[in-house]
Amino acid sequence: MPAKGASVDADVIVVGAGVIGTAIAWRAALAGHAVIIVDPGGDDPRTDDKASLVAAGMLGPVSESVFGEQDLLNLNLHAVDRFPSFNAELERAAGRETGLRTEGTLAVAYDNGDLAALDRLTEFRHSIGLVAERLDARECRRREPFLAPSTRGGVFAAGDLSVDNRRYLAALRAAAAKAGVRTVRAAAAHVAVGRVALSGGGVLGGPRELTAAHVVVAAGHATRDIDGVPEAVRAAIRPVKGQILRLRHPTGMPHILTRTIRAIVQGHDLYLVPRKDGELVVGATQEERADRDVTAGAVHDLLRDATTAVPAASELVFAEAVAGLRPGTSDNGPVLGPVGDGRLIIAAGHYRNGIMLSAVTADAVAALLDGKDAHAAWAPFRPGRF
């Protein structure tokens, strides 16, 4: 346990108030640490610059790891295994629901090439002991009657989960606050062992620097902008822009999907994630850009692909189009572990898997703060690999 002196502001300073930073802060506080989160948006739900808020909340360990990325697959499997118990504890602690859904994912194909790809995916899932059920077109449409008649077949992955990313982040913030986590609305300009220097703007009249026994950097793509993070880590992280849509069922319209749909439509990877409250998330673009503009072209492409896969989506209300910046890395894996003497910890680069990995990331950082090792699945993802 870190020393708790009067000379420090907290035991742990977490830089970043997205799902990763907030999950870490909550678990650290539960473990008895005095925790401060530093974020330029504070914990204001209206500051929507978090990748966490632009996500769909799919928890699919296989579909998000490419063949050959065995280490990442292992980590994802560990993450999905852990998620439900973490989420249940979170819902109890926060006193609110996160919208976890357990109906699984149906991946659908529109031509023979897609079908062959799905068959390979099915074999792969079977080879690692996961359930995957090959369905013909008729069965796909029996289970999801609003799928386009052009559906050729599909694979049902019963084990995949999804969670409402916004409710999940709100629950984490509520639980963290109840556990005593304080939030300072400021940007971290520089981190070092034991201290975080804050940059101008948000802290008028506040401190210029915060001190703590441990500093955890969980600032997503912005991690690359923070001085004191090792150069190799900064260089490995890059923003990957994603645009998604939120559609909503008009009052009285039955929900058109009961589970997450994944499809390749005209070469584009598409997902449709239904929420219990009638929202349908459609995503997502992957763009090597750092702006957060929603573009006409992306909205068009997503709507074209969504209405191709599920024509009745045309009738849904267009509620929102948003863009976020995922924290990509040069090898697609997250970055987790101590740097230097262990009192500065990096937990970043979660790319498309931030929600799914948040629970095991929080567990891993809690272990590190306690002087223990993170779960073995994290071993390939230490900062020193770059």
Added chain:
Amino acid sequence: MPAKGASVDADVIVVGAGVIGTAIAWRAALAGHAVIIVDPGGDDPRTDDKASLVAAGMLGPVSESVFGEQDLLNLNLHAVDRFPSFNAELERAAGRETGLRTEGTLAVAYDNGDLAALDRLTEFRHSIGLVAERLDARECRRREPFLAPSTRGGVFAAGDLSVDNRRYLAALRAAAAKAGVRTVRAAAAHVAVGRVALSGGGVLGGPRELTAAHVVVAAGHATRDIDGVPEAVRAAIRPVKGQILRLRHPTGMPHILTRTIRAIVQGHDLYLVPRKDGELVVGATQEERADRDVTAGAVHDLLRDATTAVPAASELVFAEAVAGLRPGTSDNGPVLGPVGDGRLIIAAGHYRNGIMLSAVTADAVAALLDGKDAHAAWAPFRPGRF
């Protein structure tokens, strides 16, 4: 001139704070009347339930009147003739600009059928003394280089104007306020000669009824909901839903259009109206519905057609999608004139032409309030025709 007794709240009560109602109120106040506007949204620019706020602000007298609607064409020509001087006076009075553009409209065609339709339109314009210039594809793209290569040809209408509908309404509201017009935030439930009964909600602690020498109903599609408006007029007015998009050039991107473009794309009428400030309005659906939901299908279709006509529109920022309810009528013409003894005046049903007709509507009502006749072009549009 109406009697100005201490027993009435105003000389003129105008029901409706859209462009029609506000233009009428402004001109009536300029003529020396004490004027009150009654509207459930007040003059709050955030209340976006006005068709005026969802419009593109095109002022094209011919393209908005179908062949054979000679009366409407005459009125539109009168309206476009009057608009610039009215607008100039408005800008001076309000101390703000409305974004009037005079670069004309380019109508483009993608196939021989469209071209033939454009040729008929050109002949028609010539026959009524309007300028219209037939352009080949090369010349269309010379003038608008971002038009799709599939453009087959077009017609340039130099006389067409456009105005930024939101700036225009804001200027009308500013000018009306400066001229002493007061606004009461309440819905009109019932109108009668000399009085307007207000419905609940918005007027807690306020009056239940307002009295005036004249009452003008300019409530757009909601005119059909107001008791005291003649039943035949109420029955003739219906809401016609329109959805439009507002795109915006990213910082530093040159504007992709210099003038209004009209096109028929895959059978859909499309317009693209550029603003000086970098906005590009894309419209519009025409739906026989009374809801104001923005739908995924409409957004998709508008973006598909816009990017078909001008592929570079894909690169624009998707700023907004909105839906409004135009006040349609059973014969597509507006409704203007007194009912009963002349102290109750209807000015509604402007359908797609509210912005264009606002100036001459205000002139006409000012004349009626003064005991004179409206311009002859209004004669076919009296309420008694239904």
